[in-house]
Amino acid sequence: MYDINKITDPSFIKNLSIQEMQVLCDDVRTFLIDSLSQTGGHVSSNLGVVELTVAMHKVFNTPEDKFIWDVGHQVYTHKILTGRAQRFNTLRQYKGLSGFPKREESPHDCWETGHASTSISAAVGMAYARDLKKENYHVVAVIGDGSLTGGMAYEALNHIGHTNRRLIVIINDNEMSISQNVGALHNIFGNLRTNASYLKTKHRVKRLLKNSVVLKRLMSRAKVRVKRFVIGESLFDAMGFKYLGPIDGHNLEELIKNLNVAKTVDKPVIIHVKTKKGKGYTYAEQDKQGIWHGVGKFNKETGSICAVRDQERISWSQHICNILIELSKHDSRVAVITPAMINGSALNDYQKLYPDRLIDVGIAEEHAVTMAGGMATQGMKPFVSIYSTFFKRAFDQVHHDIARQKLNVVFGVDRAGIVGADGETHQGIYDIPMLRPVPNLVMMMPKDAKEAGDLMYTAYQIEGPVVIRYPRGEVLKVDVNYESLQCVRVGSWSTLKAGGDAYIISMGPILDEFVGLAQQLDDELGMKVGVINARFIKPLDTKLLDELALKKVPLIVYEESAVIGGLGTAILEYYNQTKQEVDVRRLGIPDLYVQHGSVKEILEELHLSLQDVKQEIKQVINK
Numbered sequence: 001m002y003d004i005n006k007i008t009d010p011s012f013i014k015n016l017s018i019q020e021m022q023v024l025c026d027d028v029r030t031f032l033i034d035s036l037s038q039t040g041g042h043v044s045s046n047l048g049v050v051e052l053t054v055a056m057h058k059v060f061n062t063p064e065d066k067f068i069w070d071v072g073h074q075v076y077t078h079k080i081l082t083g084r085a086q087r088f089n090t091l092r093q094y095k096g097l098s099g100f101p102k103r104e105e106s107p108h109d110c111w112e113t114g115h116a117s118t119s120i121s122a123a124v125g126m127a128y129a130r131d132l133k134k135e136n137y138h139v140v141a142v143i144g145d146g147s148l149t150g151g152m153a154y155e156a157l158n159h160i161g162h163t164n165r166r167l168i169v170i171i172n173d174n175e176m177s178i179s180q181n182v183g184a185l186h187n188i189f190g191n192l193r194t195n196a197s198y199l200k201t202k203h204r205v206k207r208l209l210k211n212s213v214v215l216k217r218l219m220s221r222a223k224v225r226v227k228r229f230v231i232g233e234s235l236f237d238a239m240g241f242k243y244l245g246p247i248d249g250h251n252l253e254e255l256i257k258n259l260n261v262a263k264t265v266d267k268p269v270i271i272h273v274k275t276k277k278g279k280g281y282t283y284a285e286q287d288k289q290g291i292w293h294g295v296g297k298f299n300k301e302t303g304s305i306c307a308v309r310d311q312e313r314i315s316w317s318q319h320i321c322n323i324l325i326e327l328s329k330h331d332s333r334v335a336v337i338t339p340a341m342i343n344g345s346a347l348n349d350y351q352k353l354y355p356d357r358l359i360d361v362g363i364a365e366e367h368a369v370t371m372a373g374g375m376a377t378q379g380m381k382p383f384v385s386i387y388s389t390f391f392k393r394a395f396d397q398v399h400h401d402i403a404r405q406k407l408n409v410v411f412g413v414d415r416a417g418i419v420g421a422d423g424e425t426h427q428g429i430y431d432i433p434m435l436r437p438v439p440n441l442v443m444m445m446p447k448d449a450k451e452a453g454d455l456m457y458t459a460y461q462i463e464g465p466v467v468i469r470y471p472r473g474e475v476l477k478v479d480v481n482y483e484s485l486q487c488v489r490v491g492s493w494s495t496l497k498a499g500g501d502a503y504i505i506s507m508g509p510i511l512d513e514f515v516g517l518a519q520q521l522d523d524e525l526g527m528k529v530g531v532i533n534a535r536f537i538k539p540l541d542t543k544l545l546d547e548l549a550l551k552k553v554p555l556i557v558y559e560e561s562a563v564i565g566g567l568g569t570a571i572l573e574y575y576n577q578t579k580q581e582v583d584v585r586r587l588g589i590p591d592l593y594v595q596h597g598s599v600k601e602i603l604e605e606l607h608l609s610l611q612d613v614k615q616e617i618k619q620v621i622n623k
């Protein structure tokens with residue numbers, strides 16, 4: 001038994017026997033299940049790579065050797081072995097241990113991730129730097145089969161084959177992305193997997209032939225043909241890699257043997273490792289939907305996930321899915337595209353009802369967007385469901401392929417705003433500045449479930465691309481009924497509360513709280529504070545802005561989004577263009593990356609809490 005909390009660095013593994021390492025793996029698993037049941041986190045991916053991580057630390061020496069974890073959501077064992085177990089009770093919490101690799105946390109973390117498919121490019125960069133500086137360490141990228149559906153990974157593989165740099169790419173193949181993996185290239189693994197016995201035979205024959213030159217020559221010709229016949233030319237061989245595998249990723253002996261071989265090869269190596277996502281925890285092992293991919297606290301005995309959910313509320317993603325189902329019943333042009341986020345974006349019900357109209361393209365945001373454009377040219381009106389943070393990947397596609405051609409694509413931008421535990425890499429705070437300058441594009445955000453239905457309905461009446469953004473949290477449920485959906489005039493805002501001394505302009509679900517706050521200010525201080533729902537971020541309601549300018553009162557524009565280039569900036573730009581002098585105060589996320597923590601903690605840290613807004617209004621009015 002190991003005291004996991006006492007591990008300070010991975011060097012002790014060097015002296016362990018296979019049996020001792022197996023005990024260590026079991027202890028790490030027990031620690032992970034205990035700890036994650038209290039904090040939540042990426043359970044299944046981490047349970048799947050315990051042996052792999054221990055074996056990597058046995059064979060290599062970090063921080064001299066470099067480990068690059070794709071996505072980085074499977075890095076918990078690495079964190080434990082590098083002395084961070086004691087901080088696991090703070091995992092993904094405010095000021096606590098990050099859920100991803102973080103360079104400032106440890107010298108053993110040499111590269112930060114959160115988004116998929118970047119690891120191989122970073123590894124090539126490090127390998128180049130090493131060779132140019134005439135240094136001699138190993139660079140090891142670990143990438144999952146899901147992350148290998150991302151185009152960037154192929155760009156890097158293609159480049160490595162050309163440069164022939166010495167580096168190791170470990171493919172962690174568990175046949176799962178968040179939920180079941182997709183894609184034709186994924187079948188290459190299928191080929192390689194089913195031909196494991198062929199590879200074993202090949203090695204045996206090789207040993208037998210070692211001493212017979214003539215036989216060797218004859219067999220070599222036959223072997224090439226047999227190989228082609230049996231497995232086809234593997235993509236990896238063709239790309240200039242030495243391929244090792246498939247290897248049982250839970251067998252320490254096999255892992256260590258192959259990692260040691262890889263170390264000696266003077267060209268790029270792919271090690272294909274087969275693992276079981278959720279290994280060692282039955283509930284997670286059996287999960288095909290991706291429920292155990294990332295979870296909150298759970299009861300480790302019963303496997304029940306402790307989601308505190310008010311019966312009256314549903315997630316925004318689920319509500320959008322319900323609307324899509326209703327729209328799809330009445331409009332056969334609607335189809336839904338998701339880049340590997342069926343579960344996160346709550347599209348399971350849609351998939352059940354419309355299996356042909358729900359298209360999972362894998363982790364391929366750029367492809368998702370351009371493909372939607374292709375569909376739109378043929379009369380469809382696809383809905384691309386995409387997390388705000390991952391949408392950043394498809395900026396050029398939105399311009400070049402969609403907006404320029406004024407194509408009818410609706411983008412559902414999920415997780416808009418502060419996302420909480422995932423932190424820096426996942427905050428949904430850049431979609432507004434990214435998309436505001438895109439011509440021909442309409443952008444909106446509903447304040448509640450009813451308005452979401454109306455705006456979605458409106459999106460399907462508009463010609464050209466439309467973006468509808470919604471946050472990670474929950475919304476008060478309303479039934480979605482096609483007949484009751486109403487069209488909203490494009491660019492029209494609504495006044496939720498009239499005011500005389502100041503106005504709050506904002507968007508999304510926080511507006512209800514602002515109405516309460518404004519009422520409080522009226523009651524406490526006799527101020528008259530108005531609240532405006534800027535449900536269209538583009539185009540602006542210029543008629544209402546002109547009316548507000550005439551009132552000569554301060555406008556407080558609040559957005560849970562980057563302040564640079566945001567709604568407040570758009571309003572300032574408008575007043576500047578029209579030469580109207582208005583006191584516009586912008587409250588939004590400043591020019592920095594926002595860490596993990598609850599939404600409340602983050603907003604307080606950034607001085608964006610309701611209390612802060614109240615203070616600002618008081619100050620502005622008393623000025």
Ligand SMILES: Cc1ncc(C[n+]2csc(CCOP(=O)(O)OP(=O)(O)O)c2C)c(N)n1
Pocket residue numbers: 044045048070071073074114115116117143144145146147148174176177178277339340341363390393
């Ligand atoms: C660009 C991007 N798109 C989507 C995601 C969301 N995401 C995180 S992990 C994951 C699945 C990764 O699958 P794989 O690499 O096979 O790792 P596994 O979870 O199976 O261990 C997805 C889709 C992401 N992190 N980055």
Ligand SMILES: CC(=O)[C@@H](O)[C@H](O)COP(=O)(O)O
Pocket residue numbers: 071073114115293294344415419422472
């Ligand atoms: C690592 C990753 O990108 C996803 O697993 C992400 O953590 C999901 O976030 P949600 O929990 O908001 O779906």
Ligand SMILES: [Mg+2]
Pocket residue numbers: 144145146147172173174175176177
């Ligand atoms: Mg996988």
